[in-house]
Amino acid sequence: MNIVTAEFSVSSDTFALGQILQNGADVQIELTHFVPIEETLVPYFWAETSDPDAFETSVRADDRVASLTKLDNGSDKTLYQIEWATELDGLLTALQEHDLIVEAATGTADSWRFHVRGPDHGNLTAFQQTCQELGVSIEVHRVRNPNESDTNRYGMSEKQQDAVELAFTDGYFDVPRETTLGDLGDTVGITGQSFARRLARGLHSLIAETLLSDSAR
Known part of the structure; x- marks a missing residue:
């Protein structure tokens, strides 16, 4: 199977999850995974912030959020799950539509960086086109075929x-x-x-x- 991976960044203001989770200038988000439930993607993520109570209040007050559930506490961060009250926004819809799996994602109040995996380059290209049509501007940093040799043509691992x-x-x-x-x-x-x-x-x-x-x- 010709699997490819890609890394891209996107402004927090351009997709719902980024907007909802940007409360507080110091907030740091580490997405663990999405779980597909009834044609939607339920995100699980770690949040690190100096004011967890204000963060939770802000997220729960958003009309797009049905519930925010605290699942675990780490030494300096907390694991949460969000369930949506509305349909997915552009970026998450595009990820689901083009069968891209989010392997890792980190975010701040300003921007997010995603690492995704898809079946081929065509899916990634179609994903970019869909994002453009939906008005979501993404910056692609890297596209790679994991099946290629561990050493590239420049001699680097x-x-x-x-x-x-x-x-x-x-x-x-x-x-x-x-x-x-x-x-x-x-x-x-x-x-x-x-x-x-x-x-x-x-x-x-x-x-x-x-x-x-x-x-x-």
Whole structure:
């Protein structure tokens, strides 16, 4: 089966779940999964915020939410489930319509980043077109076939390529820098020092296979 994956970002203001969960400037959302129930997608997510009571009050007050259920408490975050009172909005409808599985998603009051999996490139293209027709603007960062070799044509491993692309898209190479090695490491679940080594190896391979490809090495 020719499975492909994609990563994209979208403004929190452009889809219902992002709008509903953006209460509080410090809110951090980690989507665990969607469960399809009666032609809708019920989201389960971890929320980290300095004011959980205000967050819960805001979410429950939204007309689009039938219920918000607290399922578990972590050390600094809480697991919730939302049930909808209305039909799905554009982004979630498009994901369901084109058979895309959300493998991971994280969000803040400003934007969300999704990692999705689909049966082929055609589904992803159709998903983008549907989002455009529904007025949902998404920024695609990466499309990949997981069945490809672990080492790409630039000599980088998949994890090294991920590190280089994440550092680039999150502004590590910008002047001034918009993120740190520690933050990038947190994103992928490793220490900043480990991320720095992974990034350095990836950049070494990338430069060697591109800028220095015709030079003696």
